[in-house]
Amino acid sequence: MYPLTDMDNLSEVDKWLAWLLDRRFGGNAELMKNSLQSLIHTRDVILHNVQVQPDNIVLDIGTGDGIIGLGALSFLGEQGRIILSDISEDALSYCAQTVTDLKEEQRVRLLQASCDDLSAIKDNSIDCIVGRAVLIYVEDKKACFREFYRVLKPGGRLSINEPINRFSQIHKSPLSLLGFDLRPLGDIANKILSAYGYPFDLSVDPMLNFDERSLFDLATQTGFTQVHYQFNGHLVPQSVFPTWETFLQYAPNPNSPTFEEVLAKATFTDEERSQVISYLQPVVERGEAKRYSADTYVWAMKE
Numbered sequence: 378m379y380p381l382t383d384m385d386n387l388s389e390v391d392k393w394l395a396w397l398l399d400r401r402f403g404g405n406a407e408l409m410k411n412s413l414q415s416l417i418h419t420r421d422v423i424l425h426n427v428q429v430q431p432d433n434i435v436l437d438i439g440t441g442d443g444i445i446g447l448g449a450l451s452f453l454g455e456q457g458r459i460i461l462s463d464i465s466e467d468a469l470s471y472c473a474q475t476v477t478d479l480k481e482e483q484r485v486r487l488l489q490a491s492c493d494d495l496s497a498i499k500d501n502s503i504d505c506i507v508g509r510a511v512l513i514y515v516e517d518k519k520a521c522f523r524e525f526y527r528v529l530k531p532g533g534r535l536s537i538n539e540p541i542n543r544f545s546q547i548h549k550s551p552l553s554l555l556g557f558d559l560r561p562l563g564d565i566a567n568k569i570l571s572a573y574g575y576p577f578d579l580s581v582d583p584m585l586n587f588d589e590r591s592l593f594d595l596a597t598q599t600g601f602t603q604v605h606y607q608f609n610g611h612l613v614p615q616s617v618f619p620t621w622e623t624f625l626q627y628a629p630n631p632n633s634p635t636f637e638e639v640l641a642k643a644t645f646t647d648e649e650r651s652q653v654i655s656y657l658q659p660v661v662e663r664g665e666a667k668r669y670s671a672d673t674y675v676w677a678m679k680e
C-alpha cells in the first residue's frame with residue numbers, strides 16, 4: 378500500500394488526495410514514516426474497539442487512502458466484507474488501485490458517499506463502522522451519528538478517532554504557528570496567521586466547534602448504548618519537521634495552504650519574506666516548538 382507518493386500528476390488530484398499523498402508529509406520521507414507509524418497505532422486501537430468478527434460487514438467512513446478500513450481485512454474471513462466510503466472520487470480511485478494490488482476485489486467495495494448521507498446503504502445492514510479524521514470536516518455531525526445508527530444492525534458497533542483541534546487553539550500562544558513562536562516577527566506574524574485563516578471562530582468552524590464530550594453526547598443522544606470515549610491531549614516541546622524544506626511544503630490539513638504558499642501571497646513584500654526566513658528557518662531547523670495536539674477515540678454499540 379505504501380509508499381504513497383508513487384503517483385504522477387499530484388497537481389491534478391483533489392485537495393483530499395493531494396493532502397493524503399503528499400502535503401501532510403511536506404514531501405519528506407522521515408515525516409511520512411513517523412506519521413504513518415502513529416496512524417497505524419491509531420488504526421489498531423480503532424479496530425480493537427470495534428471488535429471485528431470474521432463474517433462482519435465493515436464500513437469505513439471518509440476512508441481516504443483506506444488505511445483504517447483495509448486494516449480490518451486481517452480480521453475477516455471469506456464471507457466478511459469491507460465498504461470503503463468517501464466523498465472524494467480521487468481518494469476512491471486510489472483505494473481501487475490498492476484493492477486491485479491486494480487482489481481483494483471480492484471482499485472490498487467502494488462507495489462514494491458523504492457520511493452525513495449514507496442513503497445508498499440499507500437500514501440495519503452494517504456490523505462495524507470505523508473512521509478517523511472525517512467528522513472534523515463535516516458541518517452536520519449529528520446527521521452523521523443518525524446515519525451511523527440507522528445503518529448499523531442491532532448489536533453493531535461504531536469506533537472512530539477524531540483530532541480535537543480546539544484543544545491546541547485554546548492552549549497555544551495566539552502568535553504561534555505549528556508550535557513556533559512568531560512574536561519576534563511583530564506585525565508580520567499577524568499577516569502570516571491571517572493567511573492561514575486566523576482568527577478562527579471556535580463556535581462555528583466545523584473543525585473547531587466540537588470536542589470529545591460533544592462527540593460522546595452526539596452518540597448517546599442518537600441512541601447508542603455502551604458509549605465510551607478516550608481523550609488524549611499532548612504538549613510536546615519539539616517540532617515534527619526534520620528540515621526547513623519540509624516545513625515550507627507542509628499543510629496541516631486538506632483545507633490549509635502550505636507555508637510556501639502563504640509566503641508567496643501578494644500581501645507580503647520581498648523584505649518581509651526575507652525577515653520571515655531569516656528568523657524562522659533557524660528556529661525550525663533547531664526544532665524549537667511548543668506543540669499542543671489532541672484526539673479522541675469514541676466507540677459505541679447499537680443495542
Ligand SMILES: C[S@@+](CC[C@H](N)C(=O)[O-])C[C@H]1O[C@@H](n2cnc3c(N)ncnc32)[C@H](O)[C@@H]1O
Pocket residue numbers: 393438439440441442443444445462463464465468490491492493508509510511514515
Ligand atoms: C484527513 S482524511 C482521513 C482519511 C483516513 N480516514 C485516514 O485516517 O487517514 C479525511 C477524509 O475524509 C473525506 N471526507 C471529507 N468530508 C467527507 C464527508 N462529508 N463524508 C465522507 N468523507 C469525507 C476526505 O475525502 C478524506 O479522504
